[in-house]
Amino acid sequence: MNSQNVDSGSAEGMDERPTTATDAGIPASEPVVDLANVTFGYTATPVVEDVSLTVEAGEYVAVVGPNGSGKSTLMQLMLGLLEPDVGAARLFGDRADRFDDGERIGYVAQQASAATGMPITVREVVKMGRFPHVGFDRLPEDNRELLDGLRAEPLDTARDVANAVSGRLSSEDWAVVDDALATVGMSGFADRRITELSGGQRQRAFIARALAGEADLLVLDEPTVGVDAESVDAFYDLLAALNAEGITVLLIEHDLGAVVEHADRVVCLNREVYFDGPTDEFVDSDALARAFGAGARSLAGVDG
Numbered sequence: 001m002n003s004q005n006v007d008s009g010s011a012e013g014m015d016e017r018p019t020t021a022t023d024a025g026i027p028a029s030e031p032v033v034d035l036a037n038v039t040f041g042y043t044a045t046p047v048v049e050d051v052s053l054t055v056e057a058g059e060y061v062a063v064v065g066p067n068g069s070g071k072s073t074l075m076q077l078m079l080g081l082l083e084p085d086v087g088a089a090r091l092f093g094d095r096a097d098r099f100d101d102g103e104r105i106g107y108v109a110q111q112a113s114a115a116t117g118m119p120i121t122v123r124e125v126v127k128m129g130r131f132p133h134v135g136f137d138r139l140p141e142d143n144r145e146l147l148d149g150l151r152a153e154p155l156d157t158a159r160d161v162a163n164a165v166s167g168r169l170s171s172e173d174w175a176v177v178d179d180a181l182a183t184v185g186m187s188g189f190a191d192r193r194i195t196e197l198s199g200g201q202r203q204r205a206f207i208a209r210a211l212a213g214e215a216d217l218l219v220l221d222e223p224t225v226g227v228d229a230e231s232v233d234a235f236y237d238l239l240a241a242l243n244a245e246g247i248t249v250l251l252i253e254h255d256l257g258a259v260v261e262h263a264d265r266v267v268c269l270n271r272e273v274y275f276d277g278p279t280d281e282f283v284d285s286d287a288l289a290r291a292f293g294a295g296a297r298s299l300a301g302v303d304g
């Protein structure tokens with residue numbers, strides 16, 4: 001285990017995170033994302049055409065492409081938020097549009113949209129990550145087991161039932177919340193309002209929410225737009241540490257310099273896939289110029 005706390009180097013909170021696809025309950029052969037010949041258009045004209053790609057558990061994949069090239073649309077197809085006109089999209093082995101295990105996915109939006117109108121504290125944001133895990137689902141399905149629990153450990157079992165009925169977080173849930181805050185280096189900001197944070201801190205709080213939800217896929221849509229350069233570096237260090245723990249990272253990124261530095265694999269899109277492969281091969285290929293047009297000369301300086 002080598003997770004990092006961005007601020008202090010602590011590895012708290014990551015000990016129980018699955019490290020392999022098999023540990024995570026996913027058959028090793030089951031891709032996290034699987035698109036087969038997917039075509040989609042909002043109108044009769046496709047904005048994503050004949051895209052086939054798979055993302056395996058533990059990968060760090062960046063999707064790049066010019067403005068309007070279909071990146072967000074592709075992400076929505078991957079997550080089952082849009083249905084392909086042609087082809088098939090699968091998520092953790094299920095049809096993406098029928099996938100109902102949402103807590104497995106942590107979504108971090110552009111910070112501009114994440115920032116709006118949330119006068120709640122960081123801890124409250126992170127706590128939301130636990131909501132799918134609380135409630136009746138946590139109680140034993142078998143009544144006999146519940147009765148046995150009441151006999152053997154009446155106080156603990158009664159408290160579990162009360163928590164389930166009220167949807168309250170248990171002390172274990174709060175420990176997960178605190179661990180997630182520590183992992184992203186935000187323990188000291190737990191009681192700060194989310195509106196009173198810098199862009200980079202806010203994005204780390206949203207990552208903590210995903211960790212508290214025990215997500216094993218992180219989907220990030222241009223997460224560092226508007227975040228200052230130093231915080232951007234810390235943010236990517238955090239993503240790398242989480243990926244090293246086995247979390248699959250799927251990143252839409254505008255900043256090609258960051259992609260080249262951090263992602264293992266690049267999918268370069270402009271309606272169709274222009275390139276899909278290891279980042280160093282992308283750097284050496286002509287995919288960038290073809291997808292972005294003749295003006296795209298420098299990886300670090302391209303305005304996607």
Ligand SMILES: Nc1ncnc2c1ncn2[C@@H]1O[C@H](COP(=O)(O)OP(=O)(O)OP(=O)(O)O)[C@@H](O)[C@H]1O
Binds near residue numbers: 042066068071072
């Ligand atoms: N809800 C929608 N209804 C109709 N057209 C849409 C919708 N969303 C996106 N489009 C169009 O689909 C195309 C692809 O858009 P998309 O947002 O997927 O691209 P993108 O690569 O994410 O762009 P950007 O980098 O600017 O965020 C664009 O031409 C866009 O105008």
